[in-house]
Amino acid sequence: MRRPVILFLFIGSSIYLPIASADISEDLKTILKVDHRAEGNLAAQIAYDSLSTADKSSLPAILKSFNEANPLAINYLRSAFEVIVTNGEGKLPMSELEIYLKDQSNHQKARAMVFELINKTSPEKAEQMLDGMITDSSAEIRFQAVDKILTEADELSGDEKKNAYLKALKGASVESQVTKIRDTLKKSNVEVDLQEHFGLLTRWKAIGPFDNKDMKSFDVVYPPETELDFSATYEGMEGDVQWQTIETDDPMGSVDIAKSIAPYKGAVMYLYSEYESEQDQDVFFRMATANAWKLWVNGELVFAREEYHRGMRWDQYRVPVSLKKGANKILFKILQNEQEQDWAQKYEVQFRVCDKSGQGLQPKAPFDPTK
Amino acid sequence: MSYIRSFLLITLTLNCTQNLRAEDWRQFRGNNISGVSASPLPDVISGDTIKWEVDLPGRGLSAPIVVGDRVYVSASSGFDQDRLHLLCFNKQTGTQIFERQFWATGRTVSHxxxxxxxxxxxxxxxxxxxxFSSNDVICTDLDGKLRWFRGMNYDYPNATNSLGMSSSPVVIDETLIVQVESDADSFAFGLNVKDGTERWQLERPRKANWTSPTIVEKPQPLVLLQSAKGIDAIEPKTGKSVWKYDSGASTIPSSLVSGEVVYIPSNGITAIDLNKPNDDALWNVKRLRPSTPSPILTNGMLLTVGSVITAAEPDTGDKLWEFRVSGPFSASPIASGKYVYLFSENGLAQVVEVSKEEGKLISDYDFGEKILATPAASDGAIFVRSDGHLWKIGN
Structure with a gap:
């Protein structure tokens, strides 16, 4: 437990009380222990109170602790950081904060928070920094860098405008920005391959339909869940079924079973694809579907979701996945119910592979579903 | 913990404690979740009655709340809607007292x-x-000091809704009641206000649910959890079920408790005597079906809002009149005596005078911005927010 060096106590006041800090490491350790189901909350509350009274020289240490923090702990740290920036004694250690920001291996959200602080204290400096942040590892910073280019490009024309948009495309990962860039570049006869840019998986094998009448088959194990034999024939809902190929040329990568195969109702379909990874790596599968689904990667169930027709939105689901070097087997069970409303007829999925900031990742080689 | 730190903590806690006031508006639809103001509200809404306007840094359908001389409002921002804001303003002047920001730990996707x-x-x-819709539950003191943070989606990854979550929590008996209900995992939680630990957790119907819990004070303190299956009346501190109403209920407008009767959006409106909840309903009227706004009872009339206001006798459900208003509405109405205040999605504020005979529009004002949030009322003023602004309306 750290020892306060200076204490200002104003009885009757409810403002934060500055305490110059010698050592905040115990407070940080305590906060880093918060976890699921309120574990460590009470201790973190006390540590947060203590940490919030530290002076501004403590900010770099708080930032470093973000790198070890879970999504709950970063909120305690952020809040303490804010309080110290507002009420803490001393001067903001701007050079140290900038060093933290420049190291892209640091916590992305904490870096974005630091950038915002710089933007508040030195807007012109932040503006200049953005020019070199178009491929930053932080999605939030990159979004601002792309936005700056697009805003400035509004004043340009011809090749200058086109080149500015091509530059912005390198950093753009947010759908609204990418589609704006695509639409603008199209006027300059430049086609943007959205499937490739977003890392969409567009080539699959498919098999089904299997029975899902009355939505009873979410947990029914059909043969593709126990064996991947692409030459096999199984008994399906409407007769024998075999694996077939399904590919999409939809720019946004929608694999539409209803349109490409049949608008089955009360059905289960399985989709299979492979992702050739150049290395062992942690990625995110970002998906959108209005149908219930289960996802296996290399034979392991990674997530399951039994929700029908609550909308289909870009990046609706984000599932963290560890890929191994080489071919990774992706099996997707997608279930349709029997709702009759016109808004409940979607039977499709968008499926992309990206890094944790949302940048699309390309496989080493595309999957060929015909083999 | 050191002596000094303990003393400091106790002192600050005492400083933050403020007496509850009738003029507080401490939750969705006010202290008793009736939507009725404790004091008269302006009968005219115009540019002249807007006392202050402040900018908000993010979107929100959440209503402002009022505690003492402060107005609190939440917002969310960012291209992913993952930036969570708590803002606090001086009720009299609109001066911002503080802002706290957090990051969502759960799904932020919504309609x-x-x-x-x-x-x-x-x-x-x-x-x-x-x-928040991301099922993040944050507790601060009145000065914005973080007390605890729970990520219910972080703990229960499948308790989400792709259209978004909207259930507003209530706090009673040192227990925060949070409904996290969806087609997939579905729960209600009673969280200890001091640290966010679970006093109880209930499995709930697996069906998307946007309603908010309602508090009953008599004959005993209860919380009514509404769902597609009906109502489950529970003890706040234990989660123990005391009675159930199982004839189904809406998953959008919430129930209204007035006196010893609960008006449930169920097959229209169904009235239940809280002293005899297991008996047959007092009445049921299908034509009183509310749309998104929750019902309200003022000036001796039960009112539901759709494309029209429908007034009914609270004792019988007999319809008194209908009055066409300019919708559509996401916000629930608030009221003061004979005046009912409606804010349409298009930003049109309408003051309707209601009597047993008729409803009559007496004032309207176009805020020029989309308004989806239910207003709050305190000390004779109305507080309403859009995605971009918070306004105080008063005489």
């Missing part, structure tokens, strides 16, 4: 009309509890 800041915060007079 475009909704936003992450859809549930309304609540307060027990000492703490502010802020929840």
């Amino acid at each position: 475009p009309k909704m936003s992450n800041a859809t549930p309304t915060p609540c307060s027990d007079g000492e703490r502010i509890f802020i929840t």
Whole structure:
């Protein structure tokens, strides 16, 4: 437990009380222990109170602790950081904060928070920094860098405008920005391959339909869940079924079973694809579907979701996945119910592979579903 | 913990404690979740009655709440709606007292009309509890000091709704009641206000649910959890079920408790005597079906809002009149005596005078911005927010 060096106590006041800090490491350790189901909350509350009274020289240490923090702990740290920036004694250690920001291996959200602080204290400096942040590892910073280019490009024309948009495309990962860039570049006869840019998986094998009448088959194990034999024939809902190929040329990568195969109702379909990874790596599968689904990667169930027709939105689901070097087997069970409303007829999925900031990742080689 | 730190903590806690006031508006639809103001509100809304306007940094369908001389409001921002805001303003002047920001730990996806800041915060007079569609539950003191943070989606990854979550929490008996209900995992939680630990957790019907819990004070303190299956009346501190109504209920407008009767959006409106909840309903009227706004009872009339206001006798459900208003509405109405205040999605404020004979529009004002949030009322003023602004309306 750290020892306060200076204490200002104003009885009757409810403002934060500055305490110059010698050592905040115990407070940080305590906060880093918060976890699921309120574990460590009470201790973190006390540590947060203590940490919030530290002076501004403590900010770099708080930032470093973000790198070890879970999504709950970063909120305690952020809040303490804010309080110290507002009420803490001393001067903001701007050079140290900038060093933290420049190291892209640091916590992305904490870096974005630091950038915002710089933007508040030195807007012109932040503006200049953005020019070199178009491929930053932080999605939030990159979004601002792309936005700056697009805003400035509004004043340009011809090749200058086109080149500015091509530059912005390198950093753009947010759908609204990418589609704006695509639409603008199209006027300059430049086609943007959205499937490739977003890392969409567009080539699959498919098999089904299997029975899902009355939505009873979410947990029914059909043969593709126990064996991947692409030459096999199984008994399906409407007769024998075999694996077939399904590919999409939809720019946004929608694999539409209803349109490409049949608008089955009360059905289960399985989709299979492979992702050739150049290395062992942690990625995110970002998906959108209005149908219930289960996802296996290399034979392991990674997530399951039994929700029908609550909308289909870009990046609706984000599932963290560890890929191994080489071919990774992706099996997707997608279930349709029997709702009759016109808004409940979607039977499709968008499926992309990206890094944790949302940048699309390309496989080493595309999957060929015909083999 | 050192002596000095303990003393400091106790002192600050005492400083933050404020007496509860009738003029507080501590949760969605006010202290008793009736939507009725304790004091008269202006009968005219115009540019002249707007006392102040402040900018908000993010979107929100959440209502403002009022504790003492402060107005609190939540918002969410960012291209992913993952930036969570709590803002606090001086009630008299609109001066911002503080802003706190957090990051969502759960899913932020929602229908475009909704936003992450859809549930309304609540307060027990000492703490502010802020929840979001991402199922993040944040507790601060009245000065914005973080007390605890729960990520219910972080704990229960499948308790989400792709259209967004909107249930606003209530706090009673040192327990924060949070409904996290969806087609997939579905729960209700009673969280200890001091640290967010679970006093109880209930499995709930697996069906998307946007309603908010309602508090019953008599004959015993209960919380009514509404769902597609009906109502489950529970003890706040234990979660123990006391009675059930199982004839189904809406998953959008919430129930209204007035006196010893609960008016449930169920097959229209169904009235239940809280002294005899297991007996047959007092009455049921299908034609009183509310749309998104929750029902309200004022000036001796039960009112539901759709494309028209429908007035009914609270004792019988007999229809008195209908009055066409300019919708559509996401916000629930608030009222003061004979005046009912409606804010349409198009930003049109309408003051309707209601009597047993008729409803009559006496004032309207176009705010020029989309308004989806239910207003709050305190000390004769109305507080309403859009995605971009918070306004105080008063005489």
